[in-house]
Amino acid sequence: MNKDIDNEILARYLSGESTVEGKKTVEEWLRSNPQNAKVINVLKTIWENAKVTSDPSDVQSLWEELQQKDGITESSEDTNAKTIRLKNENRFFSIFKPTTGQVLRYAAVFIILMLLPYFVYQYITSDKSGSTSDWKSLTVAYGDQSGITLEDGTKITLDAGSTIQYPEHFPNQNREVKLNGEAFFDVTHNPNKPFIVKTNNTKVKVLGTQFNIRSWEENKVEVIVADGKVSFSSEKNRSETVILERGFASELSPEGIPINPYSIDLDKSFSWMKGEITFSNTKLSEVLNQVERWYDITIILLDSGVGNEKVSVFIQKHSLDETLKLITALIDSKYEKNGKTITFSPR
Structure with missing residues (x-):
């Protein structure tokens, strides 16, 4: 997996609890390499089927479930940690086992991220809908x-x-x-x-x-x-x-x-295929996400609170400058271009 992104940022993204900055980091990471999109899709599938718990009593069952995976064994001298080994590979992962008083909100996804190469292989070779080797x-x-x-x-x-x-x-x-x-x-x-x-x-x-x-x-x-x-x-x-x-x-x-x-x-609803899209009472942040995808740019709002404002707007995918001027009129702002980065600030 690309080393330019932190596992915790990915964990929060998968759990739907990214910060604005974290979400932008993941989106930039996805754009940086087409292979990253494949990785995130596999992670999403694993995440959807993973057992994520906030109940400390479920910790042991989570470890037992991992042990049942073919090729995984464990040993540890520390009762608060697990060392997981993949058979036929000289690879070990020491994973801290949270104690009763700790919150396990991201426990499953951290385990998945650390064991990503193994789980991706398992997912690709044993998908429920049939062989996914093709x-x-x-x-x-x-x-x-x-x-x-x-x-x-x-x-x-x-x-x-x-x-x-x-x-x-x-x-x-x-x-x-x-x-x-x-x-x-x-x-x-x-x-x-x-x-x-x-x-x-x-x-x-x-x-x-x-x-x-x-x-x-x-x-x-x-x-x-x-x-x-x-x-x-x-x-x-x-x-x-x-x-x-x-x-x-x-x-x-x-x-x-x-x-x-x-x-x-x-x-x-289908006009996006013709390069047109109508937003009705939609958060500005969602509108800007679409603009970023259409024009391959990154948009920064210096006043982050404005992203939650609801707007109604019709956008045609023609000139980027025309679209940016439309946005400035919507939120009474000005913008500055620096390469592919567009920064909006209050007038």
Whole structure:
């Protein structure tokens, strides 16, 4: 894994508790090397299936669960530490075992990060949806837009900064892909093999339809249906499922479950593929994140509080300067350009 990023920053990012600075650090790290996007996607998958606990009584079960993994043994003379060894490798990891009075909020993810090479190998060679030795990954660079056609004829259009993981050949039982970012899917109909998209602890399942998924942040997923019908459910609470039809959308509630479907303007929802996007009563920070992806820039707000302000704005991906002027009018500010870094400050 790239050594230019701190494990704690990644841990907070995976747990959805990044600071503004931490999130920017991860985003810059992702942009610095396409391989980093693949690493973060594997980490997210492991994190979603990991046992994270804040209850000290669960510590021992966490260690026991690790021991059951093939190839992991442990020994220690210190009751407050564990030394984990990977079979067939001269590699040892001494991991501090927190005592009863300590909070274990990031215990599982730190273990995962320290054992990353092993877990990535295990994940790649034993994925639940079938052999992933032939899985591929496409990451769209900031400033770009790209598309891909899968072996079944399904077409996927990806926005800047998005990553799609897909098998070279689908197994017999289903067609499963994994998304981080925003994508429009035109799925080839096959009643015998459902098409499944997994993203940020949610699952979208269809037989053949057209729909859009926006999934940039943990527990922030929106699904919009252009044609046909899809089911949208949470991996955390699979009993909570909504069915969406053409012209309707759903998103995750703060509790992490899909809300009731609501009608939506399809033309505006899919206009990002034409380089246009409409934000309505949206946090400025989310608008700026989209601008960063579209123009491959980094935006700094000297008045960080303004990022929480709600704005409504229509943006066309044409001149960067025109877009920046639009932002200055929104928040009554001025900006300074230094290479690919744009700094906004109060007038």
